[in-house]
Amino acid sequence: MRKKLRLVMIIGFFVLVLVYPLQELNEYRLFVVNRGLLHAILASGLVFLTGFAGQISLGQAGFYALGAYTSAIMARDAGIPVPLSVISGVAVATVAGLIVSVPSFKLKAFFLSLVTIAFGLIVHQFASNLHGLTGGPSGYFGVPPLQLGGARFTSNMHYYLFLVLLVATVVTMYNIKRSYLGRAMFAVNDDDVAAEACGVSSKRAKVFAFGFSAALAGLAGALLAHFMGYLTPEPFEFFDSSEFVGMAVVGGLRHLWGGVIGGLGLTILPEMLRLPYEGWENYYLLLTATVVMVFIVFLPRGIGDLASRILTWLWKSGAASHRLEGSASNDGHAKAGEDEHTA
């Protein structure tokens, strides 16, 4: 009985996700959702970095910017096809991620977060000041759009593309999480000395985590450039890096879906709070910030954790008979949120 209900709900959810853009007549709302999907990709990278590997980055907007500007410049000024320019954006962001990972060998927590803040600020300053390359604060225009068969991407096509990439991101993270790579990262996060004593290189785990999360931020940035058609340094500030971390935390750092929930949720939430009352337009962002604060203070393990607990409770009877070894070990990660974080 419950199993059927579960199946119906899952199928219903997928149908909803697939037909959503077709029935959405409000072009702006679809735009917001598309931005949300990009944020979800980026925030997933932070879930990977912080929740899985125990490292922290308060400069994720730096990787985001590197992906965006690289792809834009490669496509417009160097004239290479957009899919290749996106790949080059991802590559540059990844390399930057590998470099930023080096201080993490020695530094922890607060000190590491300062390095990443500095990195993000430096990238932002270059984006604002290298006028010849980036157009500076006035912006970089004429970024070639994504195309399919000679026609530029519509909002719907962007939606499906981003959705596919997001799903690919989550599947990749899932596969890594349950592999020896994921275990090595969890081990380093838990106790790097013990991990080393087990033959696991904590450096390699950190480099991998930083590289992967930077790659995702670069991918989101590159897609953003072609989706928007222009770039300014504005979405790449320290403020934004903080918000990305907020997304990952509100979604649930220890959850595979944390980045998706947080990225989409915190992008869409302000729009939902943008009620049509007079004078309200100044305050909906403040309300959003308040809601986020309340979530973080009172639900520090994130919505993902809450949701998975509610779902587990709902399916308890149905799922109990169905526990295989694999799923049992995944429960292990879910429970792990209860330990102290050691970022």
Place this chain on the structure above:
Amino acid sequence: MVELTRLVQNLVAGVSVGLVYGLMGLGVVFLWQSINRINFANISSAMLSVYLFFALHTFGGLPMGAAAVVAVLLVGVYGLGLRYFLYEPITKGGGARLEFVVATLMLTVFWLTAIISIFGGMPMRFPPLFGDATRLVRFFGIGVRAIYLYMIVAVVVLMIALRFLLRGTLIGKMLRATAQSRETAQLMGINVNVTTNIAFVMATTVVGIAGLLLGPIFHVNIQLGGGAIGIKGFAAAVMAGLTDPFGAILGGIVLGAMENFSTLFISSVYRDSISFAIIVIVLVARPKGIFNWSSKKE
């Protein structure tokens, strides 16, 4: 070749702004000493005191001096709020360092949003709390801007007061004992609850004062609550190994001076980038701090 006058002028400017960075670093040090946590919204106190001062004077009609005092006092009370509405609930909910980091990070975003919602994002003129802050005061033929002298005097007076507070009073003894070890302090009969409150209040108050001192340079500007300035306070604190209050001031001075000279000799555009790069280098090379005499030597 840069002439001597400009060199001295830059040194004075750099040192005095650096002193203020040091004050911001003090906010970090006080809290770290007391609860072993970093408040990423440390810098928000500077922005809050400036906007409060602005509002109290412009809309509230208070005279400037009174507005400044009330603003700093309110920011001190806000420190208590930080403890009871943020730190305690998170700790009770089983949250550890990371939760506190993220919560205070979001608090930075919250305050920026709040200020923008209420005052708009445009910079406004800072009421002339220090008279004409840009006028030149002459020393041996070298003109120095008045605001820098105010900064130096203010920070030096504050430092003397702090030294007296920490070394010469019972409160100072209690604070230092708590900083050494909470458990031992508790055993010695020190009310750790009270010292924690004092630490929170002192942490926000010094940063609030720093904000007012920066006001004439930055104006009433949301930049005062942003990452670019905030990180300099952290950098000053880091150079002090997060533990030495006077080391934080010295760290601030060095940072301010380097920043000014990099403007003079390299480029003003990348001034911040250069100081961020220095921060990274210091962090990687000497994570225990450079100006750190108070934590036990390894």
Place this chain on the structure above:
Amino acid sequence: MNILLETKDLTKRFGGIIANRDISLTIEAGKTTGLIGPNGSGKTTFINQVSGVLPSTAGKTYFQGNDITTLSANRIARLGIGRTFQKIQLFERLSVIENVLVARRHFYKANVVDIVLNTRRNRREEQAQRDYAMTLLKRFGLESEASNQPSALPYGKRRALEIARALALEPKLILLDEPAAGMAIEEYSGILSIMEQLKEEGITMLLVEHTMEFIRRVVDWVYVLNFGEVISQGGFRDVEKDDAVIKAYLGGDEAL
């Protein structure tokens, strides 16, 4: 005599404190070597130095004739030196079997592409490693706890799990830092029988222990440390009677 591990004048300084001074000792293959000494005499520091967790201030460590002094801890572990910790250090966020699997990492051959696409090769290899880990857990009576969290295990089983994890490296030498600490005789007898088994299989061990009964039962040769220096060595019966050793231990007791 086949020497597996040898240290030459190994020294460790923490600022002003010299924790270990010029320690030269050898560990013979297939034997169980004891390392004893009063509290704070440098035993744990020695294990940390050999396993690469702490860099040495001076001196050399040779493993199978190769200089491993400056290698990283993970390299040393992969060369075949497993260890446990005085204060148990398990991965609390991973399940029991996953704790063991962490130490199997370098036996995997699947690459990132295999993992991301979850190819058949990856699945097959994962299954094989899980089977191996399961066999190991069975030896320690942990098979029924495989998918539990380590925090749910009683103290003795947590110790056993840590040893199992170290053995998953398929090490040539295993360094055990007080495996029986905090246990009563009936509790540590399980560990003792495991160690006797390992010894029969020819696994070389370095055993740090305060429980003399434990030492007496398993070791072939003992080194005694005091204030970071080797003050005596020999068979347990001889060392037990050594005046220097008795004095060191009495001195330690007086200090308490």
